[in-house]
Amino acid sequence: MNIKEIEQLLQNVKDGQTSISSAAETLRSFPYTDLGFAKIDHHREIRTGYPEIVYCSGKTIEQIKGIFSLMAVKEKNIMGTRATPEMFEAVKSIIPEAIYYDVAKIISIKKIQSTPPDSLIGILTAGTSDIPVAEEAAITAELLGNKTIRIYDAGVAGLHRLLDKLTEIRKCKVVVVVAGMEGALPSVVGGLVDKPVIAVPTSVGYGANFGGLSALLTMLNCCAAGVTVVNIDNGFGGGFSASIINNLS
Amino acid sequence: MNIKEIEQLLQNVKDGQTSISSAAETLRSFPYTDLGFAKIDHHREIRTGYPEIVYCSGKTIEQIKGIFSLMAVKEKNIMGTRATPEMFEAVKSIIPEAIYYDVAKIISIKKIQSTPPDSLIGILTAGTSDIPVAEEAAITAELLGNKTIRIYDAGVAGLHRLLDKLTEIRKCKVVVVVAGMEGALPSVVGGLVDKPVIAVPTSVGYGANFGGLSALLTMLNCCAAGVTVVNIDNGFGGGFSASIINNLS
Amino acid sequence: MNIKEIEQLLQNVKDGQTSISSAAETLRSFPYTDLGFAKIDHHREIRTGYPEIVYCSGKTIEQIKGIFSLMAVKEKNIMGTRATPEMFEAVKSIIPEAIYYDVAKIISIKKIQSTPPDSLIGILTAGTSDIPVAEEAAITAELLGNKTIRIYDAGVAGLHRLLDKLTEIRKCKVVVVVAGMEGALPSVVGGLVDKPVIAVPTSVGYGANFGGLSALLTMLNCCAAGVTVVNIDNGFGGGFSASIINNLS
Amino acid sequence: MNIKEIEQLLQNVKDGQTSISSAAETLRSFPYTDLGFAKIDHHREIRTGYPEIVYCSGKTIEQIKGIFSLMAVKEKNIMGTRATPEMFEAVKSIIPEAIYYDVAKIISIKKIQSTPPDSLIGILTAGTSDIPVAEEAAITAELLGNKTIRIYDAGVAGLHRLLDKLTEIRKCKVVVVVAGMEGALPSVVGGLVDKPVIAVPTSVGYGANFGGLSALLTMLNCCAAGVTVVNIDNGFGGGFSASIINNLS
Amino acid sequence: MNIKEIEQLLQNVKDGQTSISSAAETLRSFPYTDLGFAKIDHHREIRTGYPEIVYCSGKTIEQIKGIFSLMAVKEKNIMGTRATPEMFEAVKSIIPEAIYYDVAKIISIKKIQSTPPDSLIGILTAGTSDIPVAEEAAITAELLGNKTIRIYDAGVAGLHRLLDKLTEIRKCKVVVVVAGMEGALPSVVGGLVDKPVIAVPTSVGYGANFGGLSALLTMLNCCAAGVTVVNIDNGFGGGFSASIINNLS
Amino acid sequence: MNIKEIEQLLQNVKDGQTSISSAAETLRSFPYTDLGFAKIDHHREIRTGYPEIVYCSGKTIEQIKGIFSLMAVKEKNIMGTRATPEMFEAVKSIIPEAIYYDVAKIISIKKIQSTPPDSLIGILTAGTSDIPVAEEAAITAELLGNKTIRIYDAGVAGLHRLLDKLTEIRKCKVVVVVAGMEGALPSVVGGLVDKPVIAVPTSVGYGANFGGLSALLTMLNCCAAGVTVVNIDNGFGGGFSASIINNLS
């Protein structure tokens, strides 16, 4: 809202074309509009089905119930990450339509259906132990209204499986690559596809992987351009970023 | 090359429509085609103007000259990152049209003009000391055929400058945020815009920033979803990833 | 006690105005007085209600009981930090008026009421998972005789809540900001208020937050001047330092 | 500016008591007022003599000159930290009244005199090698309009010097303690004085001090309550925070 | 498959000696042959008894059962590392001939007997607490078809035991040295024998051994040439590498 | 001693030029004397009462029983460190005279009484939580045949207690100082006494003490000369080193 628009509004108030209460309302909200908070919300309303997100870890069962019941009155989708089965049981007891993805540890409450874009998000893992993080990414992407394809256990030892699916991977608009241990898979994928690659290091491994540090550093030092990285075990972040890219037009 | 195409080729050989030597040549090269290396190159040729990239740091002047003169025979753009003025002088002595971006430390040889997409890449920095890394990102993005807007020195102390330019930033398809010290800017930007944010930590700072580790960890732990991270001081990686996203259709 | 005062005392002994035992007592204590230990205690006695503090973690139930019963004979307030419910039960069994703050994990025994200064200490958190540490800070500040206001869950995602309460925050004489994950909130608060900001990093988060290291480094590298930092999860230290500042005249 | 005030302003416009241009101006500025940026600036103007601060490190001589000449047109004090002698010469060539504190590496341009508060800021160092960082803190505090006392080289080996000056130290409203190597001095000072202690770790030392990490960790783990910490070698931050506390009323 | 072989195949198709479908099949698979995957497998088939390896840690009981039952249909040996007793019980319930090495935490299913090379692999440990890792190495080497000798608890304190067995150790073709704490044993062994030494750091120890980091760094900085290192606690990797070397002719 | 010299010596024996006992003495001392193993053992036997030491942690109950029953046949004292109550029960079931120090977690079997030197070993702690490590040091020193004095909880907050006991501390021949958190006590003690100070960092603390790293680094960077350091929580090492020094004549 620029100075011209403000003057016009004031002129309208002076002329009686706009009521004081209506103008006051417009003005009161503009700082936040300008700051973008309202805009983001507005944007999100248009993209129907975009969920509210709750990070459940470290919250008590009571806090979880409180937050979900507060949110459930709105006509919005809700998504809870890092949720334990106990948290889910508590949510389900007050919101029966709640669904639990146990590998991804995500609670979902779906009230509005969205139409996903045609383009695909690929979710790859190096090993089977990386699957829980990958599922967090995949379910996140799907709940945010995207189509995904999963290609799991395609690390160095199973590189031929990766190559077998290369055509399929190349169809994706963005690829999330989940890997622990040495975390070399994103380098390889980044060298083979010409699409944004989001690397998710996992804490899978032992010894000098230092809780995922090894995979994290590998991915940050990745020679293949086009690879960006999120936090260790942050499947949600990988899925969310992929969704933002997939929804670009 | 799928099984159908192979059978058709063999049928053509049997029918005499294709000579053995021609078919052999086609077949010999297909593993690599299938692996995607050729495809990538092919793809890159179509997107005219996409440069060959040389990482200059750690190479001798002689190696630099050798690599550039080898590349210069092709009708391709070339781009050398982390290049010193001495390296540039050596390249210029053999390729007079070479240009040097001294803040970004990039050598560019442009033979083919490309038509950039209409969408914009935003390049932000928290402080003025982050500008060299930001310029590496910006010049990279431009040499890869993108339009950019630069908003520098918009960190916490100059947050109003960020807010002043928010409308402009929101027009960008993807935003690269470069920050050293505490590296908090991507969190703020990620909370204000609904676009992919690529965070580039810099080694700017002292003491417990440990060569950029502080900013890197901040960005990896960023609460604002939609933020992904590249290596410390890796302006090139930030610009390259932004370009890949900006060129998605 | 300077040389003049000592000579005067000795003169008084010689003159019979002061008894030997009384003078000996005065002299015996003066090294410590000079060292300041007595002075501190004296000062604390004046500021009625200032509690004795026990760091309970790592002590056995028996040690806890012993320490509290020893202290309880004095007419002083007592405060035990990092206390488990079991420790509290043990203390309560011998000192029935003991109170337990279960979120803050603090045991309090209040014998003397103090008059708090009019000025306020603000306690902010970035997320709900940071509340236990913030409560340790808030209860500490209150037991040390201060008024507090709590503003919780005001991180990047809820920045408007922070801005909504800015007037309230600006009324505080000192602000304690508690944040985990990327720990960026103190930077933002430090840029908005002109008061001392004490940043308390928490171990909330996962992956590359490395047990709070991420938030700690962010806060230490904070660009906004006026921000100082205490140990990870050290709500007590934050509340205590805030109290010292709040009681400055 | 709440909804009541906005409605009153609009009523005044409607009634002709306030001109449209005047009201528009009031309204245009309120988001930032609300955000507090203007307020801070306003506040700073009242506190006459408060300088603009420039972090010189990592900037080119040209950037330094540009920033200082831009600032010099305002009637404000200016202060440049981490400035090399070369930077100072460049500034002095355009602003002759510029002064250089070579140990503190600070450039100062003083246009307005302020009246310092009566209370004192104490600046202590453990060793003589810590003096440059301490001087940065002391000069910063002085340029921000405070009186200081310096007590240098009072570490463990010179503990008696500290005890000799204890009365003097206790007169200070806030104490900045600068120490490298094992960084134990703030613990000792914190145990002896009942004032806020701001600990500044330095990178002085060798081997397992790891560039100041040793002193930093010592200070963060300080048992003596009332001690807060700033970044390694961050004398400016120590002096600035002390100034904010010293100016509290 | 070189260009000659391809041309011959095409000639055979043209001549009708090879059917199109047969030739297509041959050609379809050659990229992988060329990549070496098939070759490796072929090689492994020749070296009869070489097991398939499953990394069990982090997999669910259900996943373990699925993987083992899938593998068990082939006439191959199988070996599962980092397997818990529960995992073994699950495997045994479907494959009764499964054997469990409880110290090494390895499940083995042996269908084919191999003839081990005459040369020996030596497995040494510094202490008794390193034995589980050493057993993982020893059992791995044996299941891969090697003869081993074990010399345990031969660290600095028991150096004479090492010297007593030196003749025996020198008979080995390759030596695996397992050590935690300071990890100095490989340096000593590397100085005494003229054979490849594979050092396996363990997480045995406390305090500043930081989960095996101490032993790892010692081994990497080992002055004695001829020592190479695997990951902390990676007995499998040590045994596997030793086996590859022992089978070289 | 080369083959020639040996043959000459043997020839001399044969010729009667050298007596058998003289030649035997020459030969006997050249391998083991040179290595020193025998000497140490011999030395230990002379210093009656010196125990055999077993590091119990990480060993199974069966291994513990085996080791102790093997040792118990000799007329020697035995000492087991890091022993759990379960381990003690197992040892006691076969060696009834075994004693358990539960705070120090040490099992002792005493068969021979030694006469301790008159000089004292001082054991100090900064806090009460450091007592288990200090007890490990104290009991170790006592079982190795030394007299000790314990001064616990004498950290910064209780510095006057340290000063009260300074005369007593100065009587010790060597002082072991145990401290967690910031670990500053050895610096203070090292500045006050003119005796060897052995600093034992403990893992007591939280947050940025990183499992004792903070105290360890403080002690290594200790300005006070005469302070040496052992591993984190290594009370045994502190007590053992103190004993060696205390037994020097």
Place this chain on the structure above:
Amino acid sequence: MNIKEIEQLLQNVKDGQTSISSAAETLRSFPYTDLGFAKIDHHREIRTGYPEIVYCSGKTIEQIKGIFSLMAVKEKNIMGTRATPEMFEAVKSIIPEAIYYDVAKIISIKKIQSTPPDSLIGILTAGTSDIPVAEEAAITAELLGNKTIRIYDAGVAGLHRLLDKLTEIRKCKVVVVVAGMEGALPSVVGGLVDKPVIAVPTSVGYGANFGGLSALLTMLNCCAAGVTVVNIDNGFGGGFSASIINNLS
């Protein structure tokens, strides 16, 4: 061998029951045989041409000259690693036949020719910046009497070059893989070849490669079995270990 046995042996010599040569042999072998030093030396003399090795870094020019002139009197090959051109000039001034490998920074003095084994050592690098480390490995291997093949710049971006040379690589008996940045190449090579792979991490890279830590951790966490690791930039260690393996029969 105790004093009794020695005396008996001497008695037998005196009595003529044992010949001097037989007794000498028994005696000669018991100290050093047991320790092995002599054997190693002996072994090295047999394997003619095996050089003496000098680690030049950190030594003064005078020390270097002294060491080389001392060694040069023996009929042995000499090899100096990490040698600067200045060191070489100093050596050449006294030993004219000295040769300098400037990329590998190795000084060689060859007096004896050896016959290399027929088998090959492969030396691979990921990038051109890794070549100095690779040359150190290659020249070391050659000076130790081995044949090598070099395949440089075969990282992810040039993976096809690796695949092109796969047949050649497979002919090698052992492969040294040198890589900086993310260090993923050994994982890929380890998955493709069935030979011992020695991974050499380099400090090539920037930012979060932390002086080679990134590549080191990647290699230690390598999923492909058969890969062992040496110190960062330790080309010598890689070449030496490869030589030991290559000379196994």
Place this chain on the structure above:
Amino acid sequence: MNIKEIEQLLQNVKDGQTSISSAAETLRSFPYTDLGFAKIDHHREIRTGYPEIVYCSGKTIEQIKGIFSLMAVKEKNIMGTRATPEMFEAVKSIIPEAIYYDVAKIISIKKIQSTPPDSLIGILTAGTSDIPVAEEAAITAELLGNKTIRIYDAGVAGLHRLLDKLTEIRKCKVVVVVAGMEGALPSVVGGLVDKPVIAVPTSVGYGANFGGLSALLTMLNCCAAGVTVVNIDNGFGGGFSASIINNLS
């Protein structure tokens, strides 16, 4: 000075046996006496020849000159550590009898000769590159009035040299062992001698020695009891601690 002594003194004042001024003087000084500072000084005066010590690193030439000229008026020995040749030249220009040990980087001014104890301090190094640190230890020990023996370059590769000198080493009362790289030498020495071993890690090495961290951790985790550790490259600390132990009676 206990309460009895104070009362006696007061009685003497009352009785006129002691003058007020004399008693006042006695009393004034007792806190510091009690704190031990004077005592230490007194003690040091008795032990004639004990030098004042100046840590020169990080001080300016002017500061160095000032400190030395101030000290030189007293009849005391002076010793400056970490001194550059430039510092020495400056000192020599004002104190001509100053001596410089260039390898140890120590300035010495000797005014008083002391009689060293008969017992020896052994100084060992693993390699020649460790000599500067060892010389700092040796010269320190000698200037503090001790006899030393040096055994350099006795690491793993030269272990026989160590064994050759074992008798000599065993004559020492205390041994300082200096080692970089893997730092294993103190473990070996600690296993061979029954004397206090002070381990000094050095920053000699490269790659994963991380500036001496590797050797430091090795020494801290040393299995051989009786080994204590000082800071990386802290030859002075090693020599000083050895001197304190060597002077124990």
